[in-house]
Amino acid sequence: MQSIIAKNGCETPEPMKAQVKGSIPSWLQGTLLRNGPGLFSVGDSQYNHWFDGLSLIHSFTFRNGEVTYRSKFLKSDTYKKNVKADRIVVSEFGTMIYPDPCKNIFSRAFTHLSNVIPDFTDNNLINIICYGQDYYASSEVNYINQIDPDTLETVSKMNYRKHIALNLATAHPHYDAEGNTYNMGTAIMSFGRPKYIIFKVPADASDKEHKKPALRKVQQVCSIPFRSTLFPSYFHSFGMTENYIVFVEQAFKLDMVKLATAYFRGVNWGGCLKFDKDDINLLHVINRKTGKAISTRFYSDAMVVFHHINAYEDDGHVVFDLISYKDGKLYDMFYLHNMKQETDSFIETHKSFSQPICQRFVLPLNVDKESPRGSNLVTLKDTSAQAVIQENGSVYCQPDTLFEGLELPGINYNFNARKYRYFYGSRLEWSPHPNKIAKFDIITRTHIEWKRDNCFPSEPVFVASPGAMEEDDGVILSSVISPDPNISPFMLVLNAKTFEEIARASIPASVHMDLHGLFIPAVV
Secondary structure, X not given: OHHHHOOXXXXXXXXXXXEEEEOOOOOOOEEEEEEOEEEOEEOOXXXXXXXXXXXXXXXXXXXXXXXXXXXXXXXXXXXXXXXXXXXXXXXXXXXXXXXXXXXXXXXXXXXXXXXXXXXXXXXXXXXXXXXXXXXXEEOOOOEEEEEOOOOOOEEEEEEHHHOOOOOXXXXXXXXXXXXXXXXXXXXXXXXXXXXXXXXXXXXXXXXXXXXXOXXXXXXXXXXXXXXXXOOOEOOOOOEEOOOEEEEEEOOEEEOHHHHHHHHHHOOOHHHHEEEOOOOEEEEXXXXXXXXXXXXXXXXXXXXXXXXXXXXXEEOOEEEEEEEEEXXXXXXXXXXXXXXXXXXXXXXXXXXXXXXXXXXXXXXXXXXXXXXXXXXXXXXXXXOOOXXXXXXXOOEEEEOEEEXXXXXXXXXXXXXXXXXXXXXXXXXXXXXXXXXXXXXXXXOOOEEEEEOOOOOEEOOOEEEEOOOOOOOOOEEEEEEEEOOOXXXXXXXXXXXXXXXXXXXXXXXXXXXXXXXXXXXXXXXX
């Protein structure tokens, strides 16, 4: 498997027809866009971390029972600078780059000075997101790159800072029923008091005729001050219900002093994250209509969170499900020298790796300040999650563990912000290489899996059947790769109810392991 993890991908710029085995439902019409790292070396220089690789976007288009595939590198400024120099010249998460020693002293001095406040890479390799009718490759920095979802051409680079005061923003926004997009970011430098920002881009923000960016209509919903100015929380995603935003301010933090001095001390940006196991996580609940935070101070034990699964309101409570870790070592797993180990060797080396745990938190919205201290305020009957009021009136939240060993979660997005029953994800069992995908039933607390020998599926994406009444009426899509030369890469189509394979579309081209993506239904 290690031979295909850090192998440089290549483009398939023109649509290539896949060979379909089985029967793809006639109603499945649209394009699955996927993003992830695809180029790990340029010239003789190599990246250190899997999350540093240059973005390679690929698409699987479903039309009348057939599938076509294409892929293109994101033509970011970072990509263009690296290719022009024939070496890596832009720093990434796990790879700090220094100026060519052959440059003159004035050029080197200017480079050093400019790195006091880093200008982040625009290598947007994590996800594909939508603002208005525009699609963007995104990561977690202030830059995003607009792409054409049909041709995969890079259209233009966008800077959040030209529209809203942000240095960082997530690659995991939420979309409401009207098509409005909600996202979160961090303002850490040059924008007054450091704070977290929640913002909204209206559904009608696009302007195709005049080519004005959708971000021009961005609206700030609210801001949340850091609890510690020099140690803002890291966050990769957040939760949203019908009326509230849920934000976990973690004990996994960005060390601002380290960030400002990383370049001079030879430390990469990934080395500026630290986990304080003796701290707590604060759980913020903000009314997304008024921008006002609920005054109750909710907190939990220290944990690290990358992905939220779903959130909803139920009988006076906010219920939110997420995937947690006991420490911040997950990123270490993805250094390429670790990923290139054989699986058995990797497992032996990383026995201390904290498994992902799917957990449910329940926060009571109306906390009676007169409640007996030490009492559990959760009154829902279908969960063991607790919210215990403390002497000082704050509420200590303990989760209900749903499932262990699952990451890259997905749901039927029609049930986002609503009470739901199923989620899907990649099974991670002591290895960064997911070799199974699973469906979990929250009510019965059981799961089913799809697995094939020597096959490594990507994050499962749920697509609902037209007019579906049941939550799991639809299909699961997953891009599958294999180190076995006799197994072509293929797009897997599963019956979401049973997890039985109903079709696979074999791709006669190189396909890379990816991270996240978005299904865009065809316009009928």
